[in-house]
Amino acid sequence: MGTGVQIDPAARPLVRFEGVSKSYSGVAAVDALSLDIVEGEFFALLGPSGCGKTTLLRMLAGFETPDTGRILLDGQDISAVPPYRRPVNMMFQSYALFPHLNVARNVAFGLQQEGLPRAEIDARVQEMLALMRLQGYGDRKPHQLSGGQRQRVALARSLVKRPRVLLLDEPMAALDKKLRQETQFELMRLRERLGLTFVIVTHDQEEAMTVAHRLGVMNHGALIQVGTPAEIYEQPDSRWVADFIGDVNLIEGQVMSSSTDATLVASAAGDIRAAASRTSPGDNVWVAIRPEKLHIAAGGGDGLAGEVIAIGYLGDLSHYQVRTDGGPVLKVAVANVTRLSERPIGLHQRVTLTWAAASALVLTR
DSSP states (O other): OOOSOOOOTTSOEEEEEEEEEEEETTEEEEEEEEEEEETTOEEEEEOSTTSSHHHHHHHHHTSSOOSEEEEEETTEEOTTSOGGGSSEEEEOTTOOOOTTSOHHHHHHHHHHHTTOOHHHHHHHHHHHHHHTTOTTOTTOOGGGSOHHHHHHHHHHHHHTTOOSEEEEESTTTTSOHHHHHHHHHHHHHHHHHHTOEEEEEESOHHHHHHHOSEEEEEETTEEEEEEOHHHHHHSOSSHHHHHHSSOOEEEEEEEEEEOSSEEEEEETTEEEEEEOOSOOTTOEEEEEEOGGGOEEEESOOSSEEEEEEEEEEOSSEEEEEEEETTSOEEEEEEEOOSOGGGOOOOTTOEEEEEOOGGGEEEEOO
């Protein structure tokens, strides 16, 4: 998960939001939010519809003005700077290409507005078309292009002005799954080659975890958690984040004992041995276990006993739903590394679920 390139989050931020708020008709879209984004970082804002992520992006672009707080770019407050004077460019979800202009003129539009010499405009347009693998497409109109090609034209138009920060608002929403996956890796290579700072808004968890160095998970105008994809997935700090990012089993229970080695939790599903936590006996908690962390085996044994009540075959994975003897239904994901006919576990079969204690995370909120 993530780009694999190391970014130091403690480095001097290129973009800083300081206590930024924005309301519409008395309803807070962004609520006293503070965030640092490091130069060269691919940062993803992730959250459900209406959580404030696009409003935050539009304030950085200059299309919206904060009610309170400051937005700094390289240490300078840009809150009052108009969009066309910011070294920031935004690629919209709709791509917003001019249908009456060909590809080359679409890409050149911003440079022409700045009044650059024609020779420089032509050179920079050709450079961008080559970078986006669109050589030979300069004379085509947008309606003569595929969805992926139109997206690359929109990217070229956003990058040709050489912004310090490129903002991407749901840039792959209109693409099919295969093209979306190809484009994700293309964006990562592009960021690395150009050395720019990318900020992407998306509701697609897989997309955010694929492209980003760090994620900011938002809800109701606030940042709920910020971290690397691995930190957010493996160490969510609340039930909301655990449930929003990926698939998870959340089991309510009560702490029986807590030590530096492990936490023992009593639940309706049975006693659960989980990772060490800062809890005390009697505390009400929730244990989060990802489906792929559970091991399922036919028959009895040590662990949680139950019955398979549903099996979903997804090609690379099989998803099992197991009703434990205590009642709760748990989800198990198993990689399909053998032929379907060789798999020993079937519907309505008795099984036992086991896991490593470190894979079960205790959450207190």
